[in-house]
Amino acid sequence: MAKNLSGDMQVASANRLSDGAVVFLDDFGQWTRRLDRAALARDKRTAEILLARARAEAASVVDPFLVAVTESGDGVLEPLSLREKIRASGLTFAAIAAEAVRYA
Amino acid sequence: MPDTHFYRYDDYDRALVGERVAQFRDQVRRRLAGELTEEQFKPLRLTNGLYLQLHAYMLRIAIPYGTLSSRQLRQLAAIARKYDRGYGHFTTRQNLQLHWIRLEDAPDAIAMLAEVDMHSIQTSGNCVRNTTADHFAGAAIDEIEDPRVWCEIVRQWSTLHPEFSFLPRKFKIAITGSPNDRAAVRVHDIGLRLWKNACDEVGFEVIVGGGLGRTPMIGKTIREFLPKDELLAYLEATLRVYNRYGRRDNLFKARIKILVHEIGAERMREEVEAEYAAMRDSALKLSPETVEAIARQFAPPVLRPRRTRVPEVEAMKLENRAFALWLKSNVAPHRVPGHAIVTASLKPAGAPPGDASSAQMEGVADIADAWSHGEIRVSHEQNLVLPHVAIESLPEVYRALEKLGFAEANVGKITDIIACPGLDYCALANARSIPVAQRISNHFAELARQHDIGDLKIKISGCINACGHHHVGHIGILGVDKNGVELYQLSLGGDVDFGKTALGTILGPAVESDKVVEAVEAMVATYLGARRPGERFVDTYRRIGAQPFKERVYGNS
Ligand code: SF4
Numbered sequence: 001m002a003k004n005l006s007g008d009m010q011v012a013s014a015n016r017l018s019d020g021a022v023v024f025l026d027d028f029g030q031w032t033r034r035l036d037r038a039a040l041a042r043d044k045r046t047a048e049i050l051l052a053r054a055r056a057e058a059a060s061v062v063d064p065f066l067v068a069v070t071e072s073g074d075g076v077l078e079p080l081s082l083r084e085k086i087r088a089s090g091l092t093f094a095a096i097a098a099e100a101v102r103y104a
Numbered sequence: 105m106p107d108t109h110f111y112r113y114d115d116y117d118r119a120l121v122g123e124r125v126a127q128f129r130d131q132v133r134r135r136l137a138g139e140l141t142e143e144q145f146k147p148l149r150l151t152n153g154l155y156l157q158l159h160a161y162m163l164r165i166a167i168p169y170g171t172l173s174s175r176q177l178r179q180l181a182a183i184a185r186k187y188d189r190g191y192g193h194f195t196t197r198q199n200l201q202l203h204w205i206r207l208e209d210a211p212d213a214i215a216m217l218a219e220v221d222m223h224s225i226q227t228s229g230n231c232v233r234n235t236t237a238d239h240f241a242g243a244a245i246d247e248i249e250d251p252r253v254w255c256e257i258v259r260q261w262s263t264l265h266p267e268f269s270f271l272p273r274k275f276k277i278a279i280t281g282s283p284n285d286r287a288a289v290r291v292h293d294i295g296l297r298l299w300k301n302a303c304d305e306v307g308f309e310v311i312v313g314g315g316l317g318r319t320p321m322i323g324k325t326i327r328e329f330l331p332k333d334e335l336l337a338y339l340e341a342t343l344r345v346y347n348r349y350g351r352r353d354n355l356f357k358a359r360i361k362i363l364v365h366e367i368g369a370e371r372m373r374e375e376v377e378a379e380y381a382a383m384r385d386s387a388l389k390l391s392p393e394t395v396e397a398i399a400r401q402f403a404p405p406v407l408r409p410r411r412t413r414v415p416e417v418e419a420m421k422l423e424n425r426a427f428a429l430w431l432k433s434n435v436a437p438h439r440v441p442g443h444a445i446v447t448a449s450l451k452p453a454g455a456p457p458g459d460a461s462s463a464q465m466e467g468v469a470d471i472a473d474a475w476s477h478g479e480i481r482v483s484h485e486q487n488l489v490l491p492h493v494a495i496e497s498l499p500e501v502y503r504a505l506e507k508l509g510f511a512e513a514n515v516g517k518i519t520d521i522i523a524c525p526g527l528d529y530c531a532l533a534n535a536r537s538i539p540v541a542q543r544i545s546n547h548f549a550e551l552a553r554q555h556d557i558g559d560l561k562i563k564i565s566g567c568i569n570a571c572g573h574h575h576v577g578h579i580g581i582l583g584v585d586k587n588g589v590e591l592y593q594l595s596l597g598g599d600v601d602f603g604k605t606a607l608g609t610i611l612g613p614a615v616e617s618d619k620v621v622e623a624v625e626a627m628v629a630t631y632l633g634a635r636r637p638g639e640r641f642v643d644t645y646r647r648i649g650a651q652p653f654k655e656r657v658y659g660n661s
Binding site for chain 1: 135136138142156157158159160161189191206207208456459527528529533535536538539542585588590
């Protein structure tokens with residue numbers, strides 16, 4: 001069950017400068033690939049501080065921004081919007097298996 | 105000297121591209137070292153065709169006029185394997201997009217492109233983009249003249265043209281040399297159609313102000329017949345008028361189609377002709393020698409007429425139903441007797457449309473070397489084309505394509521779907537395109553049924569930018585976002601066949617993602633129930649109108 005559907009809960013995200021990969025800011029001010037390690041702001045005020053921290057740590061990333069998330073009963077975070085869900089968990093279909101087809 | 109602005113492709117372009125690679129390498133180094141901000145760097149990477157999308161950087165590689173040599177295709181495969189995830193996506197603009205490029209690798213990838221005379225310049229920004237052409241150019245039976253010669257002339261003229269590097273918006277030109285337009289010229293900023301007048305002279309019909317996107321428009325003819333040697337002067341005059349009057353205050357109103365719409369085709373014609381009158385005899389007038397020199401680069405392979413009825417082909421047709429269907433849908437007549445144009449379908453059932461792995465690209469390159477004089481084309485319908493195949497080699501080509509998964513007998517059929525990358529990749533998207541295409545493709549996978557349904561073009565875009573050309577699909581599907589839910593707006597009756605270019609009409613309220621297949625099935629059923637002999641889906645629609653389709657899709661309520 002989602003505890004908070006209002007969209008007040010947010011994490012900071014960006015794309016990594018070196019390869020564009022989606023990253024989230026963790027509690028230690030490091031950028032991580034894992035949404036489950038993201039620092040969570042539970043209200044607007046904390047979210048503003050989180051975004052300011054993300055911007056201060058932006059040397060290795062591109063354009064940090066806030067992503068609205070929900071938290072399930074067992075603490076699993078999930079972005080609210082489909083776009084952010086796809087950013088967090090990747091393509092929603094199997095990309096072609098690059099080497100599966102071999103021309104003999 | 106009339107042709108001073110012209111240059112040898114080899115020397116000038118290689119030097120230019122080489123310089124750009126070195127420059128970009130330095131810019132990337134400075135960005136990674138923190139010496140450039142993203143704000144400073146973004147326009148520089150975009151100039152080199154490097155976008156930042158949802159999950160990664162994407163490199164957009166121009167394939168001029170959709171023509172590739174086997175060597176070039178192998179190099180694209182090598183780049184995708186070395187610097188990407190081993191596959192690429194062929195787009196409706198005859199480009200190849202690599203969706204997982206690392207920033208630090210981008211200069212090396214671009215350097216590898218330069219080794220085979222390719223680049224990613226002018227695939228972004230408000231400049232003249234890759235000029236596209238009929239993918240059957242130089243081979244089509246109905247062709248009057250090879251449009252690629254003129255694409256190359258346009259390319260040389262427009263590459264980094266100082267006056268047109270900062271247009272109000274991006275600018276797309278397409279050229280066809282056949283009465284059966286396969287290059288969708290009426291939905292480009294400028295479309296050019298080569299045709300022969302009553303005096304047997306070949307010239308261009310100049311069509312201006314077409315385009316899809318937020319405000320779709322069909323281009324208007326502003327010059328019925330333009331002598332060929334006046335092409336560049338006329339294009340320059342048109343772009344000048346656009347540069348002068350095109351709106352720069354509103355991104356959504358900046359394309360030339362809005363200008364033509366606002367001032368009207370007649371006024372546009374007058375403006376262009378006035379500008380043109382002042383410059384028609386300028387240095388831009390093309391000398392026959394210049395045209396000849398470029399035309400020589402497009403000299404077709406020497407093909408001797410061969411047998412047109414080949415017993416092995418006839419026998420295989422009887423034995424192998426899939427091959428017989430493939431001959432019907434994927435093989436087109438060639439202008440040299442005994443030859444054919446083969447389309448390799450990049451739409452096997454359930455696959456993301458237009459994607460090819462490195463191994464598949466290499467496979468196609470091998471087939472081209474063995475049976476198509478080393479030539480490959482990229483179609484705006486996201487397929488690859490082998491333009492010069494002897495009829496007697498068709499069985500071998502079919503089997504080789506089959507091994508690659510590219511022998512699906514579906515070209516022009518309901519599963520030959522055009523789909524943009526959509527929300528799975530694209531930062532501008534509202535909704536996903538590829539999974540929708542996959543579901544439709546799986547649903548209609550049975551080839552016999554596809555052939556019974558006949559020609560039916562489905563085109564899917566993930567947002568109003570219309571990269572998937574949904575406005576001109578017989579069935580168009582546009583992804584929209586409604587309060588965070590993906591919905592799909594359906595349209596009917598779009599077309600890009602020459603003389604019949606039409607924009608689709610929206611059928612009714614947008615449907616949910618899991619209802620799209622059902623809706624398409626309902627439209628197909630309506631057609632099958634109402635069609636007269638020989639009618640394609642779109643013909644039936646034109647005859648009976650939208651209402652029966654509407655009723656079937658939405659019920660009578
Ligand atoms: S149509 Fe929209 S979603 Fe699709 S590729 Fe173009 S910009 Fe992206």
